[in-house]
Amino acid sequence: MARYGMVIDLKACVGCHACTVACATEWNLPAGEARTHVRATPVAGTFPALQSSVFVAQCNHCDRPPCLEACPSGATSQGADGIVRIDHTVCIGCGFCMEACPYDARFLNPLDKKVDKCDFCAARIERGQEPACVATCTASAKHFGDLEDPGSAVFRLVYEQGAQRIESTAVAVGPNVFYAGKPAQLALVQTSFPPRAPRLPVAGTSLSRVLKGLVLTMVGVTFAGQAVAFFNQLRTGEQDFED
Amino acid sequence: MLQRHLKKHHIAIILLHWFNAIVWLLELLTGAALFSSALFRVAPAWYISIVAGIFGSRGHMLQFHVALGLTWIGVYLVYGVFGFRTYLSREVLQNEIALDRDDYRWLVVRTLGILGLTREMLPPQGVYNAGQKLFALMVYVMLPLVMITGIVMTFRLFGPAVVGWAVVLHFCAVGAVVCGLIIHVYMGAVFPEEKPAFFSMITGTVNELYAYNHHFKWWTAVKAEQRAWDRRHDAEAKPVPEVGVPD
Numbered sequence: 020m021a022r023y024g025m026v027i028d029l030k031a032c033v034g035c036h037a038c039t040v041a042c043a044t045e046w047n048l049p050a051g052e053a054r055t056h057v058r059a060t061p062v063a064g065t066f067p068a069l070q071s072s073v074f075v076a077q078c079n080h081c082d083r084p085p086c087l088e089a090c091p092s093g094a095t096s097q098g099a100d101g102i103v104r105i106d107h108t109v110c111i112g113c114g115f116c117m118e119a120c121p122y123d124a125r126f127l128n129p130l131d132k133k134v135d136k137c138d139f140c141a142a143r144i145e146r147g148q149e150p151a152c153v154a155t156c157t158a159s160a161k162h163f164g165d166l167e168d169p170g171s172a173v174f175r176l177v178y179e180q181g182a183q184r185i186e187s188t189a190v191a192v193g194p195n196v197f198y199a200g201k202p203a204q205l206a207l208v209q210t211s212f213p214p215r216a217p218r219l220p221v222a223g224t225s226l227s228r229v230l231k232g233l234v235l236t237m238v239g240v241t242f243a244g245q246a247v248a249f250f251n252q253l254r255t256g257e258q259d260f261e262d
Numbered sequence: 263m264l265q266r267h268l269k270k271h272h273i274a275i276i277l278l279h280w281f282n283a284i285v286w287l288l289e290l291l292t293g294a295a296l297f298s299s300a301l302f303r304v305a306p307a308w309y310i311s312i313v314a315g316i317f318g319s320r321g322h323m324l325q326f327h328v329a330l331g332l333t334w335i336g337v338y339l340v341y342g343v344f345g346f347r348t349y350l351s352r353e354v355l356q357n358e359i360a361l362d363r364d365d366y367r368w369l370v371v372r373t374l375g376i377l378g379l380t381r382e383m384l385p386p387q388g389v390y391n392a393g394q395k396l397f398a399l400m401v402y403v404m405l406p407l408v409m410i411t412g413i414v415m416t417f418r419l420f421g422p423a424v425v426g427w428a429v430v431l432h433f434c435a436v437g438a439v440v441c442g443l444i445i446h447v448y449m450g451a452v453f454p455e456e457k458p459a460f461f462s463m464i465t466g467t468v469n470e471l472y473a474y475n476h477h478f479k480w481w482t483a484v485k486a487e488q489r490a491w492d493r494r495h496d497a498e499a500k501p502v503p504e505v506g507v508p509d
Binding site: 087088090091094106108109113114115133223227231235241245251252255 | 319324377423425
């Protein structure tokens with residue numbers, strides 16, 4: 020089974036947003052929404068040694084995705100191919116996963132009010148096509164393929180040419196979108212768009228840490244109480260009280 | 263006294279009760295399988311996969327849960343609209359659900375009695391005993407909560423923050439009802455002294471001796487009503503005219 024990943028070459032990217040448009044078109048997203056976004060770092064350094072870079076963000080299909088555990092309904096799942104998918108028939112739009120994602124790659128689709136994100140164009144992959152953003156990239160900056168196949172472009176870029184993950188020592192969940200670029204450029208991207216710590220909304224933490232246990236204990240104690248009463252009833256035997 | 267029967271439940275209530283029971287059974291069985299991630303799971307993984315397998319997918323399981331829930335809300339709305347004066351008027355709620363001094367005493371004696379700690383006589387009860395009243399009170403608070411949060415989640419109203427809290431409230435409200443339900447099912451279907459109450463949910467009637475023993479205040483009220491009716495009837499009754507022979 021393949022382990023899909025992506026490499027985005029920031030040296031080649033010209034920041035044209037064609038990937039954003041291709042994505043929104045492919046998935047019929049409402050105006051202003053897309054599963055991938057082009058951003059720019061602030062300009063760093065002092066003249067004439069200036070540095071800036073574009074940055075392309077999307078779902079990283081992490082090795083240990085925090086969104087997976089945060090999803091109460093089981094709408095989010097990860098296949099053996101590494102792709103993190105959302106089952107839109109199961110999503111209830113509670114938004115727990117959006118808070119959990121360290122890369123803020125998830126968003127609420129305003130049309131159906133369910134959560135949406137990149138799935139590496141899984142439907143296109145099944146048809147043998149590349150993801151829409153990769154196919155359309157004007158500068159061929161986006162590369163997609165199997166990270167476990169030594170013959171693939173992504174394997175070469177990651178393991179031979181040193182494409183990097185955007186992660187920190189604090190937040191290391193194994194993202195599988197890698198970035199290639201000059202060392203100074205990559206360092207600037209790392210500091211400009213660092214992953215944040217995964218979190219849950221108060222509703223999620225109160226349910227998982229307190230209320231779930233409390234309710235299950237209450238139900239258990241009540242059941243045990245009735246079980247005691249039942250055995251008491253068996254022990255004393257039934258009296259025909261009414262006749 | 264054992265042969266004579268008093269009417270306790272209207273056919274509409276009997277039908278609602280069993281419809282409600284089936285819905286709760288199915289909603290609890292599917293609902294327990296809806297929480298699937300390790301953080302929120304309330305049922306073991308094998309149970310979740312069995313239930314999802316029965317429906318074919320998690321999506322179909324959720325669809326069933328939602329469709330049945332909305333139907334259930336619809337039925338309650340119809341009952342609420344057409345039966346408001348019968349079931350929800352202030353008078354009915356005061357007579358059938360509000361707890362009085364005897365009820366509080368009953369709760370203590372009943373609990374100790376079932377656990378085998380006392381043999382004291384139970385205080386007299388109205389048409390519903392204190393346990394039933396307490397359960398009804400909780401259900402009256404929790405049912406609207408379950409319905410509203412269910413609708414919020416179904417139609418994803420007011421944004422993710424509200425939907426997130428709806429998940430929490432839905433779970434907690436159902437948990438509270440389940441605690442009551444365990445006692446309700448035990449008392450209604452297993453506990454020997456209350457068996458006539460169980461059959462009254464099928465036939466609609468209880469025998470008079472049971473009413474006398476378990477719902478003395480109700481029995482007294484029914485008897486007083488019958489006597490009043492008899493007196494009225496006797497007073498209004500005119501002597502039967504003799505069949506005259508035409509001249």
